[in-house]
Every structure is written in C-alpha cells, then in structure tokens.
Amino acid sequence: MVRLITHNLLACHVKGCTSNNFPLKLQDVQIALREAEFNEDFLRGFIPRLEWGALVQAAREVGDDSLPAEVPEMLDDEFLKQLHHVLLEIHIDEGSMVCPNCKHVYPISSGIPNMLLAEHEIG
Amino acid sequence: MSKVTPAVIDDDPSAYETKHVHEVYDQIASHFSSTRYKPWPIIAAFLASLPPGWVGLDSGTGNGKYLPLPLERPGSVWTIGLDRSRNLLDAARNAGGAVREVVWGDVLGNGWRIGAFDYAISIATIHHLATPARRREAVERLLQSVSPSHGRVLIYVWAIEQDALSKRQIPTTPDASSPGAIVGEDVYVPWVLNPQPGPQKTSRRRKAATESEPEPSHEVQIEPQTFHRYYHMFAEGELDGLVNEAAKQLRLVIGPHTSAQRHTLGVEIVQSGWERSNHYVEVKRWQA
Numbered sequence: 001m002v003r004l005i006t007h008n009l010l011a012c013h014v015k016g017c018t019s020n021n022f023p024l025k026l027q028d029v030q031i032a033l034r035e036a037e038f039n040e041d042f043l044r045g046f047i048p049r050l051e052w053g054a055l056v057q058a059a060r061e062v063g064d065d066s067l068p069a070e071v072p073e074m075l076d077d078e079f080l081k082q083l084h085h086v087l088l089e090i091h092i093d094e095g096s097m098v099c100p101n102c103k104h105v106y107p108i109s110s111g112i113p114n115m116l117l118a119e120h121e122i123g
Numbered sequence: 124m125s126k127v128t129p130a131v132i133d134d135d136p137s138a139y140e141t142k143h144v145h146e147v148y149d150q151i152a153s154h155f156s157s158t159r160y161k162p163w164p165i166i167a168a169f170l171a172s173l174p175p176g177w178v179g180l181d182s183g184t185g186n187g188k189y190l191p192l193p194l195e196r197p198g199s200v201w202t203i204g205l206d207r208s209r210n211l212l213d214a215a216r217n218a219g220g221a222v223r224e225v226v227w228g229d230v231l232g233n234g235w236r237i238g239a240f241d242y243a244i245s246i247a248t249i250h251h252l253a254t255p256a257r258r259r260e261a262v263e264r265l266l267q268s269v270s271p272s273h274g275r276v277l278i279y280v281w282a283i284e285q286d287a288l289s290k291r292q293i294p295t296t297p298d299a300s301s302p303g304a305i306v307g308e309d310v311y312v313p314w315v316l317n318p319q320p321g322p323q324k325t326s327r328r329r330k331a332a333t334e335s336e337p338e339p340s341h342e343v344q345i346e347p348q349t350f351h352r353y354y355h356m357f358a359e360g361e362l363d364g365l366v367n368e369a370a371k372q373l374r375l376v377i378g379p380h381t382s383a384q385r386h387t388l389g390v391e392i393v394q395s396g397w398e399r400s401n402h403y404v405e406v407k408r409w410q411a
C-alpha cells in the first residue's frame with residue numbers, strides 16, 4: 001500500500017539525482033479511503049519527523065487541502081484526527097510518482113509503489 | 124533431495140541473484156506466506172523497545188511477518204516493508220490481518236530521504252547477496268536510511284553454525300586463498316513444495332501449466348517440487364566485520380561516542396551474537 005506516510009519518506013535514487021529529488025510528485029492517482037485505527041501516541045511522536053511542506057503538497061495532489069501550511073502550536077484533537085486521516089486513510093491504489101529533478105517515473109500499481117531501477121540507473 | 128549443497132557464482136552477481144534468489148521467491152511466495160511464525164526473542168525485544176512515533180524500514184520484508192510488531196501496542200510505530208519479490212509483497216501488504224505499507228524495491232537501492240527512518244531491520248536477507256561488496260553495500264544502505272543522530276539497525280543473517288535442532292547441514296570447504304580470513308560458505312538451500320492434500324493450494328506456476336495443457340485425468344498426481352535458493356552462510360565475526368567495512372565506507376567513526384568527539388558521525392555496535400542458527404548485530408548511530 002502507499003499512503004502519504006510512506007510517500008513522505010520516499011525520494012528519487014536514480015544515479016546522480018541527489019538534490020531536489022524529494023518530494024516525488026503524485027500524478028494520475030486513483031484514491032481509495034479506508035478507515036484506520038487512530039493512535040494519538042504515534043501521531044504526536046511522528047509529527048517532528050515529518051517533512052511538513054511535502055505532506056501538505058502531496059495531500060493537495062490527491063485532492064485533500066485540509067492541512068494547515070504550518071504545524072499548529074496547539075496539537076488539538078481536531079488537528080490530530082485530520083492528520084491521521086491524511087497520513088493513514090488515503091490510499092493511492094494506482095498512479096505514479098515523478099521526480100521533480102530528473103523526471104524519473106515510479107509507478108504505483110495495486111497499491112504498491114515500484115522503486116526498482118534498471119542496473120544502469122543505480123547510483 | 125533436500126540437502127544443502129555448495130554453490131558457485133558463475134554469472135554477474137546481479138543476474139545470478141535474479142535467477143537463484145528473486146525468481147525462486149516469486150515462485151514459492153504463495154507457500155512461503157502461509158508459514159507460521161513466532162518472532163525470535165531479540166527481534167521481538169528490539170521492536171518492543173521502540174518509542175511511539177518512530178518509523179522504520181524492514182529491508183527484505185518477505186511475507187511481512189515483522190510489520191505488525193510490537194503486537195502489544197499496535198500502530199504505535201510504523202514499519203515500512205521493502206522487498207524484491209512482488210509476489211511476497213502481496214502477502215506482506217496484509218500481514219497480521221491489517222493493511223501494511225510495502226514498497227517494491229531492492230535492498231541495494233536508496234529510495235528514501237537520507238536518514239528518514241528511526242530504525243531499520245534486515246532479517247534473513249543480506250545472506251542472499253552474492254558478493255562481499257554487495258553485502259557490504261546493503262549494510263551501507265541500512266546505515267544511510269536511519270537518522271544520523273539516533274538511528275538503530277538490527278541485522279540477522281544465517282550462520283554456518285546451525286542449531287542442533289536444525290535439519291540443515293552446511294558443507295564446509297577449506298579456504299586456501301585467504302587463510303585466517305573470516306569467510307562464510309556459498310550454498311544452495313532447498314525448498315520443497317509438497318503436494319497439498321484436499322482442496323489444492325496450487326502455485327500460480329502449476330496452475331498455469333495445468334491450464335495450458337490438457338489434463339491426462341482428473342486425479343492429477345503432483346510431484347513435490349524442489350527449489351534451490353542461494354545463501355551465503357556467515358562465519359562467526361563476519362557480520363560484525365561487514366558493519367565495520369560499511370561504516371568505513373560512509374566515513375563513520377566506529378565505537379561508542381566519547382565526550383571528546385565533536386562534529387563527528389559515528390556508529391556503535393550495541394550487541395552482536397548468535398541466536399537460533401543466525402548471526403545478528405544491533406547498531407546505533409550517533410552524532411556529536
């Protein structure tokens with residue numbers, strides 16, 4: 001499965017592509033919403049590890065603009081529920097992720113992103 | 124039939140692994156995923172010790188059996204599974220009855236933000252790489268995937284020294300070229316697919332075969348099929364040596380952080396040893 005939690009960790013790894021290689025741009029996506037168990041401890045611990053700007057951008061690319069541009073100072077229930085939804089309940093079943101630098105396309109098929117490279121593309 | 128036999132790597136290592144590792148796993152995936160599993164104590168303890176909010180990489184996740192851990196507090200950490208076998212990922216994506224995060228990729232790839240993870244595990248995977256340089260690179264990728272300031276990595280590989288309970292017997296050959304060096308053994312380990320009684324759990328391969336050929340009768344007798352997977356069985360001390368080599372490549376200081384060190388990146392071996400026919404090593408990165 002690829003959800004935005006995973007998208008926030010992925011970067012392009014084509015040989016020589018080492019800057020501006022994140023976040024991968026989501027294109028032609030087919031989305032499914034599936035409920036996931038809410039875990040407040042996880043979310044509070046995970047927020048400092050997120051690349052927030054990348055998450056906001058990716059959420060917009062899949063049609064969700066509910067997140068604020070900056071992480072709010074007060075992490076209230078409403079915000080945590082919204083973040084939970086964006087990170088863990090939006091599934092990208094089909095589509096592709098495109099490197100902003102070298103334009104390499106990583107396809108997503110049946111919910112699984114393909115990060116394999118051809119031998120000559122490996123750094 | 125089901126004996127461990129010596130292996131000779133007679134091809135480009137990447138092509139060799141495709142044939143003797145990846146293609147085999149893709150063929151046995153449907154059976155492999157039904158194997159019951161209880162995590163070994165050190166792996167379970169490692170995953171149980173992670174603080175809430177941590178995200179990790181399971182490099183070579185196979186059927187995803189570690190993705191649901193720790194069971195006593197589900198969802199408090201997230202482990203992302205990576206594997207080279209697309210068929211195994213079909214099992215991993217629903218490991219433990221919930222939807223998991225899995226990525227199709229190579230353990231020698233680096234498709235992550237540098238240092239994106241808090242922890243990484245690699246269980247029974249690096250021993251499928253066919254040269255010392257590729258095994259070292261796989262360790263480098265693990266060290267690079269985790270946070271430079273607090274990242275933790277746990278690696279398990281099969282050992283030459285097998286458990287008394289294990290049925291595997293590893294053939295050993297004297298290594299004349301480098302006496303005294305710590306070297307493991309390249310072997311093939313058989314996987315026997317026995318015919319299933321009752322409603323048949325046929326693999327995709329067999330199904331394809333029966334669909335394309337007219338069946339001689341309705342009582343088709345299926346012979347057990349044996350697949351040979353390539354393994355590099357590790358010698359004692361070899362895994363620690365690999366971690367040291369990988370750390371050197373990445374210019375990381377090896378050893379615990381001392382107060383005198385400044386502007387330094389390092390890696391410390393927290394524990395290493397042998398458990399149930401495996402060598403393991405746990406390391407922790409530090410930044411001063």
Ligand SMILES: [Zn+2]
Nearest residue numbers: 012017099102
């Ligand atoms: Zn790129």
